[in-house]
Amino acid sequence: MFIENLVIDFYNVIAKQKVLILVNYDIDAICAARILQTILKYDAISYTLIPVSKISDLISSYKEHINNFKYVILINCGGTIDIVENLEPEENVVFFIADSHRPTDVCNIYSLNDQINEDTLDNEENINNESRVAKRRRLDEQSINKRLWEKNRRRILFEYSQFSYYGRSTSILMFELSWQLRRDNFDLLWWGIIGVVEQFILNKIEILQYLNEVEKISTHIGRLCANNDQVIDNSSQNSVTSSQQSSVSNLKINCEKDLQLALYRHWTVENSLRYTMFTAVGLKLWAIKGEKRLHQLLVEMGLPLAESRQQYYSMDLSLRNEFHNMIEKMSDTRNLTHITYPSFTLLQGFRTKYQAADYVYSLLALLSNNTRSKNLRDCFYEAMDALLRVRKDLLDDGIEKSKKLLMVMFKHVQSALDMKQIMTAGPFYYMVIQEGTINAKYCSNPDCLWLLATFALKAYVTTSRKSKAARLPLIASAPLEDGYCIMLGVPPVTETTPRSFFGKAFEQVAEKTGSVIQADYFDSTAVKLQVADRAKIFDALVVLLS
Amino acid sequence: MLCSNAVGLIKQLERTSDDTVPPYDTDNIRIVLQEMKSLYDENVEIVNSTRDHMEDAMFALKIRHRALKRNKRCLLAYLWNRLERIKEMRWQIGSILPAEMKCNFSPSEEQWLSNYNKSLASYMRTIGPNGGLNLLQNLKPPKSLxxxxxxxxxxxxxxxxxxxxxxxxxxxxxxxxxxxxxxxxxxxxxxxxx
CATH class of the missing domain: 3.40.5 (Ribosomal Protein L9; domain 1)
Known part of the structure; x- marks a missing residue:
């Protein structure tokens, strides 16, 4: 069942209980978990928090820890699978699922004993669709024409589960819970914002959805920052306490238009322009003429080359103040429309501003940074700690790493285009990242692979002369360890809603070919399979989709 | 010199750090007690024997009496401070003190400690509605539980x-x-x- 009122149906139930929290490895989930942790801390609710990366991981962690718990909260995981069937829980265990993955598994919503509570105020369409299924299910007892009904049911279910996409960010949902409990504060809001911006940056939600969220958030900012202004008023009257309170008022979140340039505040303008997906695609920077085009843009903007190669914060002040206007003026003529988007910046004291997107890139780099010395869970906690204001060193470290990540991605796309590694297979494109490539280790993270694949597809479409190109999706595949590889489908460029049908397609292909595809990721568009089976799967996909 | 042993006891206690209890100095205490006994005996003898020449004996009497009082004070201070230290240790370390500390105690001190433990426990049981409260936890208020x-x-x-x-x-x-x-x-x- 869906939860209507977060406080009554969710929070009051878990209050004074022990809860088990399972968190997925993604930025939205980490932010949501942080917010939830803060809320639970106020009420001294003891919990155990475990990061889980895959469905198998979820099942094993659940079985290890469940003995002591009656209440389980799943953050950004488990919504798309049938919980009762997979976890085989005891009768008295209650699940709360806060998952932005869609579609939500039907069995979770209409579980017989209401054991599972969907922690989402979901969009209408979704619920209506569901209730139709349920109604039909109820009617069937009297109905004679059972076969017709079943066919219909299967069709509706198929339509419902055909596309996998993302719903509302979980972290903003958690922030709203904190708001309803009157526990919201500055940090919680910022973490909520990061969750929303992550969905936008990684192209998980539509722009309209994003703008909607931005509007809602800006009212929260108004409320929370208004309190800050009051503090300043008080302190001016009461000069004794002013020194203490001024530290509070130095924190500020601004909602403003910002550039879609990755990390430009912490990088040089030239590099940022070069390695951001948006500008790289717009200016076709991977081509030989790309560099010239970049320089030409800088010239027309009136930004000296020497300045553009400096760190942004040490650029000339007048240039820095003019930078936004200059680039916005150029954007229309340069195939870079919509270079600005409404975003948020965090200002702490007199240091450099952080854009919400900077946090996202930094966390992404920290999360995908698993090397031999660091396992996945270390990365998870590093990313979690980087959210704290006192651990800025981790955040800055992440920013450095994400610069490297963006550079690697750009170079990979460049070489993939040069070497013609993106190939057509009739109804879709595919790109295989070979094992042994230096960059392969970055790509084992689904989020990074998703970003890379989107980048590659966009780049390919702009270079391709065929008009059909824009309508085709791309399948990317990257090696994992032990002879396995990850495969992931990206929707075509023309698709306005970022939803992908590959989850279902992979499933059907697996049925037909009899090869083992492990849908082990919470995002159903990504699957894990044996490298040996890859070619077979591609062939079967061609047959299925054409 | 009169009272030197008693002052020695105090000095000995003073020399050790506050969170330890030095060995119970039975010998010195016995010497001080003996000194007190002899002082008292001498006083009693003077008072009994020389009823007439009270004036002359008065100074000697007074000095001995002062010395007696001083010895008593020093002994009490010695014992009291030791007990304070033991009490402190009880709160810091817990009800069961390590054996190497306990070997420094006198038998009566051990007796006192066990009595103290008993009354503390029975007091803690009476606080609060359900099963009492452990006063030994969180001697300073914690930021969060x-x-x-x-x-x-x-x-x-x-x-x-x-x-x-x-x-x-x-x-x-x-x-x-x-x-x-x-x-x-x-x-x-x-x-x-x-």
Whole structure:
């Protein structure tokens, strides 16, 4: 069942209980978990928090820890699978699922004993669709024409589960819970914002959805920052306490238009322009003429080359103040429309501003940074700690790493285009990242692979002369360890809603070919399979989709 | 010199640091007591024998009496301060003191400690509605009762003080009562995080 009122149906139930929290490895989930942790801390609710990366991981962690718990909260995981069937829980265990993955598994919503509570105020369409299924299910007892009904049911279910996409960010949902409990504060809001911006940056939600969220958030900012202004008023009257309170008022979140340039505040303008997906695609920077085009843009903007190669914060002040206007003026003529988007910046004291997107890139780099010395869970906690204001060193470290990540991605796309590694297979494109490539280790993270694949597809479409190109999706595949590889489908460029049908397609292909595809990721568009089976799967996909 | 042993006892106590109890100095105490006895005897003898020449004996009497009083004061101070230290240790270390500390106690001090423990326990049982309150926990008010900890090693299932079972797996994060996890943090099993 869906939860209507977060406080009554969710929070009051878990209050004074022990809860088990399972968190997925993604930025939205980490932010949501942080917010939830803060809320639970106020009420001294003891919990155990475990990061889980895959469905198998979820099942094993659940079985290890469940003995002591009656209440389980799943953050950004488990919504798309049938919980009762997979976890085989005891009768008295209650699940709360806060998952932005869609579609939500039907069995979770209409579980017989209401054991599972969907922690989402979901969009209408979704619920209506569901209730139709349920109604039909109820009617069937009297109905004679059972076969017709079943066919219909299967069709509706198929339509419902055909596309996998993302719903509302979980972290903003958690922030709203904190708001309803009157526990919201500055940090919680910022973490909520990061969750929303992550969905936008990684192209998980539509722009309209994003703008909607931005509007809602800006009212929260108004409320929370208004309190800050009051503090300043008080302190001016009461000069004794002013020194203490001024530290509070130095924190500020601004909602403003910002550039879609990755990390430009912490990088040089030239590099940022070069390695951001948006500008790289717009200016076709991977081509030989790309560099010239970049320089030409800088010239027309009136930004000296020497300045553009400096760190942004040490650029000339007048240039820095003019930078936004200059680039916005150029954007229309340069195939870079919509270079600005409404975003948020965090200002702490007199240091450099952080854009919400900077946090996202930094966390992404920290999360995908698993090397031999660091396992996945270390990365998870590093990313979690980087959210704290006192651990800025981790955040800055992440920013450095994400610069490297963006550079690697750009170079990979460049070489993939040069070497013609993106190939057509009739109804879709595919790109295989070979094992042994230096960059392969970055790509084992689904989020990074998703970003890379989107980048590659966009780049390919702009270079391709065929008009059909824009309508085709791309399948990317990257090696994992032990002879396995990850495969992931990206929707075509023309698709306005970022939803992908590959989850279902992979499933059907697996049925037909009899090869083992492990849908082990919470995002159903990504699957894990044996490298040996890859070619077979591609062939079967061609047959299925054409 | 009169009273030198008694002052010596005090000095001996003063020389040791505040959180230890030096060995109970039976010899010195016996010497002081003997001195007091002899002083008293001499006084009694003078008072009994020389009833007429009271004036002359008065000074000697007064000096001896002062010395007696001083010895008494020093002895009491010695014993009192030792008890204070033992009490302090009881609150800091717990009801069962290590044997190497206990061997410095006199038998009566040990007796006192066990009595003290008994009355403290029975007092703590009477506070609050259910089963009393452990006054020894949180001598200073803690910032929060619960802390967030991360497990550093795989321990598996363990039982906490209050009988609850918990599974400690590497890289899981827990919010636990501070009192439960303090020892585990000392042992390096858990790590406190912000």
């Amino acid at each position: 619960y802390v967030v900890v991360r497990s550093l090693v795989d321990i598996g299932r363990i039982e906490l003080d209050d009988g609850e079972m918990i599974v400690l797996k590497k890289d899981a994060q827990y919010m636990m009562l501070r009192s439960h996890c303090e020892t585990l943090i000392h042992q390096g099993i858990l790590e406190h995080v912000l």
